[in-house]
Amino acid sequence: MSDLAIDIRGVTKRYAEHVAVRELSLQVPRGAVYGLLGPNGAGKTSTIRMILDIIAPDEGTITLFGKKHTDAGVLDRVGYLPEERGLYKKMKVREVLKFLAELKGVPGADAETRIATWLERMSLKTAEKDWGESKVDELSRGMQQKVQFIGTLLHDPELVILDEPFSGLDPINAQALKDTVVELKARGKTVIFSTHIMDNAEKLCDAVCIIARGQKILDGAVSDVKAAHAGRTVAVAFDGAPSAAVDAVLRDPTLVANMDDQNRFLELELAEGAMSGTLLQRLVEAGASLQRFERVQPSLHRIFLEQVGATGVEAGMSGHG
Amino acid sequence: MGKLITIIKREYLERVRTKWFVIATLLGPVMFLVLTALPVYLAAGSKASAQSANITIIDATGAELGPRVVLALADTSGVKPSVQTTAPEETAAAESTASRAVLQNEREGYLVLDSRTMQGVKARYVGKNSSTVREMSRLGRAIDKAVLGLRLERAGLDATRIDSLMRVDVQLDKTQLSAKGRERTGTGNSIVGLLVAFLLYTVLIIYGQTVLRSVIEEKATRVAEVVISSVRPEILLAGKIIGIGGVAITQFGVWILGSLWVGSNVVPMFIKNRSLGMSAAAADSLTRSSDLFTSLPSMSPALVIAPLLFFVLGYVFYACLYAAVGSTVNSESEAQQASTPVVMLLVLSAVFLQPVALAPQSSIAVVMSMLPMSAPIVMPMRLSLVAVPAWQVAGSLVGMFVACLLAIWFSARIYRVGLLMYGKRPSLKELFKWLRYS
Numbered sequence: 149m150s151d152l153a154i155d156i157r158g159v160t161k162r163y164a165e166h167v168a169v170r171e172l173s174l175q176v177p178r179g180a181v182y183g184l185l186g187p188n189g190a191g192k193t194s195t196i197r198m199i200l201d202i203i204a205p206d207e208g209t210i211t212l213f214g215k216k217h218t219d220a221g222v223l224d225r226v227g228y229l230p231e232e233r234g235l236y237k238k239m240k241v242r243e244v245l246k247f248l249a250e251l252k253g254v255p256g257a258d259a260e261t262r263i264a265t266w267l268e269r270m271s272l273k274t275a276e277k278d279w280g281e282s283k284v285d286e287l288s289r290g291m292q293q294k295v296q297f298i299g300t301l302l303h304d305p306e307l308v309i310l311d312e313p314f315s316g317l318d319p320i321n322a323q324a325l326k327d328t329v330v331e332l333k334a335r336g337k338t339v340i341f342s343t344h345i346m347d348n349a350e351k352l353c354d355a356v357c358i359i360a361r362g363q364k365i366l367d368g369a370v371s372d373v374k375a376a377h378a379g380r381t382v383a384v385a386f387d388g389a390p391s392a393a394v395d396a397v398l399r400d401p402t403l404v405a406n407m408d409d410q411n412r413f414l415e416l417e418l419a420e421g422a423m424s425g426t427l428l429q430r431l432v433e434a435g436a437s438l439q440r441f442e443r444v445q446p447s448l449h450r451i452f453l454e455q456v457g458a459t460g461v462e463a464g465m466s467g468h469g
Numbered sequence: 470m471g472k473l474i475t476i477i478k479r480e481y482l483e484r485v486r487t488k489w490f491v492i493a494t495l496l497g498p499v500m501f502l503v504l505t506a507l508p509v510y511l512a513a514g515s516k517a518s519a520q521s522a523n524i525t526i527i528d529a530t531g532a533e534l535g536p537r538v539v540l541a542l543a544d545t546s547g548v549k550p551s552v553q554t555t556a557p558e559e560t561a562a563a564e565s566t567a568s569r570a571v572l573q574n575e576r577e578g579y580l581v582l583d584s585r586t587m588q589g590v591k592a593r594y595v596g597k598n599s600s601t602v603r604e605m606s607r608l609g610r611a612i613d614k615a616v617l618g619l620r621l622e623r624a625g626l627d628a629t630r631i632d633s634l635m636r637v638d639v640q641l642d643k644t645q646l647s648a649k650g651r652e653r654t655g656t657g658n659s660i661v662g663l664l665v666a667f668l669l670y671t672v673l674i675i676y677g678q679t680v681l682r683s684v685i686e687e688k689a690t691r692v693a694e695v696v697i698s699s700v701r702p703e704i705l706l707a708g709k710i711i712g713i714g715g716v717a718i719t720q721f722g723v724w725i726l727g728s729l730w731v732g733s734n735v736v737p738m739f740i741k742n743r744s745l746g747m748s749a750a751a752a753d754s755l756t757r758s759s760d761l762f763t764s765l766p767s768m769s770p771a772l773v774i775a776p777l778l779f780f781v782l783g784y785v786f787y788a789c790l791y792a793a794v795g796s797t798v799n800s801e802s803e804a805q806q807a808s809t810p811v812v813m814l815l816v817l818s819a820v821f822l823q824p825v826a827l828a829p830q831s832s833i834a835v836v837m838s839m840l841p842m843s844a845p846i847v848m849p850m851r852l853s854l855v856a857v858p859a860w861q862v863a864g865s866l867v868g869m870f871v872a873c874l875l876a877i878w879f880s881a882r883i884y885r886v887g888l889l890m891y892g893k894r895p896s897l898k899e900l901f902k903w904l905r906y907s
Contacts, residue, residue, distance in 0.1 A: 164902055200698045202889065228698040234691030239483060250475040251699035299695065 152214070153178045153307050153338035154199060159208030161194050161362075168194040170362040171208070176340055176355070178213075178306075181333050183353035183370075184342040185448070187456060191362040192342040193231060196311050200228055212307065224253045227305035231312040231342075233296045237285040241272070241295055244284060245302060252303035259302065266298045290321055297325070301332075308332055310341035314348055326352060346449035356448065360456045374445045380405075381450065382424055384431075385413040385440035393434040403427050408450065413440060415450060472700045473708050480683070480712025485719060494720050498727065501668065524550045524596065525567045525579040529557045534582050537615035542608070550580075557583060564595075571596060580608065589616055662853035663826055665776050668724075669846045670819050672780065676717045677787040677811070683709055684795030684884070685804055693888045702885040710788045717784060721777070775862075776849040782869040783845020787811065789873070789880035796887030797895055807894065818843035822850070829854040839865050841872030879904070 154176040161169040169191040176182045186192050197203045199210055201218055210217045217223065235244050242263055249259035267273040267280045272294060279287060287295065293316075300308065310329075314322055329339050329352055343349055349356055350370065357367035366373060390398070398404055398416070403426065406417035418424060428441055446454075484490055522542050528535030535552035542550060555563045560581065567579035578596015586592040592612050598604050614635065621631045687693040687705075696705055790811045798804045818837065825834040829851045838848040838857070844865045851857050886903040887895070895903065 164899075197889075201701075202694065202697055223699065226698075228695065230691065230694040230698070232691040232694070234689075234695070236483075236686075236692055237690060243479075247475065247479050248695065248699075251472055251696065253471070296695075 151178050152176065153180070153212065154182075154340065155211040155214075156195070156199070157209050157211075159195070159198060159205045159210060161191075161198060161203065162206050167362050169198070169205070169359075172359065172362070172364055173208075174357045174364065174367055176338060178338050179333065179336050180338055180354045181329060181352055182338070182340040183349035183356040184340060184359065185344065185346065185349055185356055185452060186342070186359040187344060190360045192359065193311055194362075195359070196228075196309055196340075196342060199309065200226065221253070224303065225306045227252075227300040227303065227308045229296065229300040229308075229310045229313055231315065233293065235284045235292060235296060235299070238283055240281060240283055241267075241287070242280040245280075245295065245299055248299040249302045252305075254303045262302055262304075263298070266302065270294045270298060272298075289316075290318060293317065293321060297328070301328075305337070307338045307340070310339065312343060313341050314343060314345055346447065346452050350448040358452055358455055365455045366451075370448070373448070373451060377451050377454070378443075378445045380418045381444050381446040382416045382418065382427065383413045383440060383442045383444045384416060384438070387437040387439050390436060391434070394431060394436040397427075397430045397434045397436075400430075403430065406454070408453075415444075415446075417446075417450075417454070473704050473711075476696075476700065476705055476708025477712040477715070480709050481715045484679075484713065484716045490716065490720075494723050497720070498724055501664075501671075522550055523577045524594075525570060525576050526550050526552045527560060527563045527567060527579055527581045528552055528554045529560045529563075529581065529583045530587050531557075532587060532619060534586065534615055534619060537618055538580070538582070538611050541611035541614040541618075568595065580612075582612070586612065586616065587619075589620075662850040663822065665853060666822055666826075666846050666850035669776060669780055669783065669849060670815065670822075672717055672721070673783055673787050673845065674812075674815055676713055676784060677791040677815075678808075679713050679716075680710060680788045681791040681795040681804055681808060682801065683713065684792050684888075685798060685801055688796060688888055689800060697888065702888060703881045706792055706881060706884050710785065710792065714781070714784050714788065717780075718777075721780070775852050778866070779845040779849050779869070782866070782873055785873045786841060786845070786869065786876050787815065789876035790814075793880040793883040793887070796884040797890075797900070799891060799894075803894060814842040815846075818846040821847065825850060826854065835861065839868060841869045844869050882906070 152175050154174070156175070157173050159169055159172045160167065172191070172195060184192050184195065194203065198205050199212070199217060201223060212222050213225065215222050236247075239247070242260075245263045245266075246256060246259045249262065250256060254262070263280065264273070267278075272279040272291060279291060284292060284295065300310075313325055317325060326348075329341075332339050341352075353370050355367070355369045356373060358365040368376075386394070398407060398414070401419060403419055403422045404416050405419040405422075408415040408417075416427075418427065424443055431438065431441075526535045526538055531554075533554075535554060539550050539552060553563055553567070560583065564579065564581065567576070570576045571578055576596075577598055578594060581593040581595075583592075594605070594608060618631055618635060621634070622628060626634075687696070693705070791808065794808045794811060795804060798807050821833065821837050821843065824831070825837055825847055828834060834847065834851060837843045838851050839861065848857070848862070848865050852862070882904050883900060886906055
């Protein structure tokens with residue numbers, strides 16, 4: 149038994165006008181929460197669709213649980229929540245869910261008991277109202293999202309793939325989603341989700357892969373990624389506005405390679421060969437009244453911006469990442 | 470296989486369970502009868518003969534031909550033409566008076582009889598209804614009869630003998646001769662033929678567009694992506710077409726069984742009860758007009774199976790094309806335009822229905838019944854009208870089968886790509902590229 153839930157090797161997907169994914173390789177260990185990060189148009193959705201055999205790669209191989217992803221029954225072990233969500237509007241909630249479960253190979257009677265449990269758990273069936281008997285288009289948007297989410301998990305998949313799961317969620321549903329992801333991990337399931345909101349990824353993911361323009365920029369465990377970029381970032385805060393002399397020190401390219409104003413503090417990336425001690429000394433000499441001077445681990449957000457940069461977002465690219 | 474059945478089940482049950490399906494299935498035949506029978510009823514109604522009788526006859530023959538035409542036109546409505554006898558040279562004046570009467574809506578038209586009419590060559594009719602085929606042929610027959618009667622009388626025959634000699638009303642008893650033997654057809658079959666063709670055309674359009682709307686719905690609501698993450702798009706497409714086809718067959722079945730039941734139980738009972746208090750002639754004509762109904766149960770199995778077979782092939786062909794169209798558009802309003810080529814294929818067959826019905830062995834009829842896009846409509850109609858050579862039936866079926874395979878291949882490729890493409894509609898060039906995507 150392979151201990152990799154997903155093993156993608158050298159996958160390329162070309163469209164008539166552009167290359168969506170270029171020689172991408174990534175490995176997702178079983179039981180991990182994995183973040184697929186990248187700007188819009190980076191190739192995230194294309195990658196996910198290839199994993200699910202919705203589109204076929206032009207080159208490369210995709211293996212799920214040690215088996216070819218096109219093998220019979222393999223995709224029945226995967227649950228998928230697409231970025232754009234939708235259900236049959238005129239069908240009853242229970243029937244839609246039963247249909248989705250049967251498509252994943254869950255027998256009808258089994259599906260019905262699971263649906264009942266899930267509806268209660270997501271408070272779609274309460275003492276006053278059983279939304280399961282309502283048609284989908286009678287439900288509010290939030291409730292429809294819950295139904296869609298149930299549909300993704302109904303067959304108890306070992307691998308859950310969520311494409312931009314946080315987009316369009318209100319804070320309450322977003323929290324519920326985070327809780328569910330944590331619970332899935334606790335039950336030994338593998339979760340992979342794409343996002344361009346780094347905050348979510350940083351909090352939730354064990355490992356990440358950053359892709360831009362169809363290519364992998366970096367990947368690995370979040371702690372490793374952060375460690376690899378640590379030691380070069382300093383958080384600085386002053387009492388009052390910095391003087392011109394202090395400003396000049398901050399703008400010295402031999403000391404500071406990059407500066408990100410976070411309002412309450414500045415996040416500085418030290419220039420190649422520069423020492424944080426030198427910077428502190430120079431700042432004190434320039435008469436800065438320091439409130440904070442701290443070597444910090446960079447945020448994923450910071451790493452993402454550094455690695456992808458403004459050029460990572462291809463101009464004029466629309467549609468799905 | 471299990472997943473295919475899941476999809477078929479959903480497509481079928483979601484439609485059969487709706488109120489609309491029940492209403493359409495029950496009211497469909499009523500609507501259909503109204504649509505087909507009403508024009509026939511109106512054309513054959515008594516109003517028409519009243520109109521053709523409400524005319525002025527200008528008789529310049531000097532031989533009393535006018536009153537004979539009046540007699541020949543006579544019917545039960547009580548409206549009689551007025552005869553105006555004039556000298557040949559005064560015809561023009563009489564005509565201007567008569568046209569004034571027409572323009573003032575007192576008369577429907579006027580008929581001029583002169584020496585040329587007596588020679589059996591020509592009569593002239595001027596009127597508002599001069600282009601109605603039925604009334605004009607009635608008028609023509611009345612004139613023929615009057616001239617013939619006059620000639621016979623001049624040849625020295627007794628007036629009463631002429632009357633009895635001229636009382637001719639032959640009912641043509643038609644029998645279709647085919648390899649399977651003789652089969653009495655009557656007028657029933659040709660009407661059944663047109664009815665079947667029209668029904669096939671309507672059902673192909675309705676269910677083709679159901680497939681179209683279903684594909685658009687899945688694409689627009691984005692359910693499609695969830696579904697094809699579980700099954701291959703080809704399975705979704707196949708399940709959809711089979712499921713919706715099942716709905717059509719169900720509806721067909723209800724209609725066929727219903728009409729057989731009506732034909733064998735209700736109609737004969739109705740005729741029997743009504744005939745009791747009628748004159749023999751009236752009862753006879755009623756029986757004759759019920760030919761259509763009584764001939765339904767005696768329809769050969771081939772007449773039922775053939776349309777079904779042609780329907781299935783035709784449906785698969787058109788459903789595939791409609792599905793391909795549906796996958797390339799983003800909304801129903803876009804679909805209207807995009808589906809025009811497919812609709813044109815169907816309409817083309819409908820346009821040729823009447824010529825084919827009138828001359829079912831003509832070369833146009835043969836060609837139309839062999840071309841895959843019109844065969845599902847035209848061939849069943851020809852089959853019910855004439856004995857079609859076996860090679861033509863076989864050729865037509867094989868052609869449609871091949872066309873279906875091509876349509877399935879084409880549609881599956883377009884559908885697979887189109888389902889995930891949003892935004893601008895693809896150009897023909899792009900569609901061609903889609904066909905080559907792996």
